[in-house]
Amino acid sequence: MLKFVTDLFKPSAPKPPAPISSQTSMNFDTEEVTPFLIQLANNPRFVFPEGVAQLVQQDLQEMAVEETRRWKLTCDLDRQPIHLEIEAFMDDVNAPDLSFFSTLEAVQEIEQELEAFAAAKGL
16 A cells, blocks of 8 residues: 555656657748748747757758758657657758658648748738
């Protein structure tokens, strides 16, 4: 009985991040990437590592046409750890195609943010 009671107050082991199962993407002008990633980071369901938007933006400035880069992150969605990968393919000069790979729930939330961002830009 005592073991049962002490187990109730023992911290549980952290859950491993959920596996990547879904993908979404959108084409951006390079100068729109940081505002979108900041918008995404401001979504209350997500917690991103500090400085991700600036890191991606800086790396995009160095990319040549037809080049691809990928950033692998561990983030939180609804206070649960997830893997999130952002891939940029420089489709044209200053026009990266960003793809987001993560769990279905995270990708659905990112798609809503992409749609809101595009609507705000009149796209």
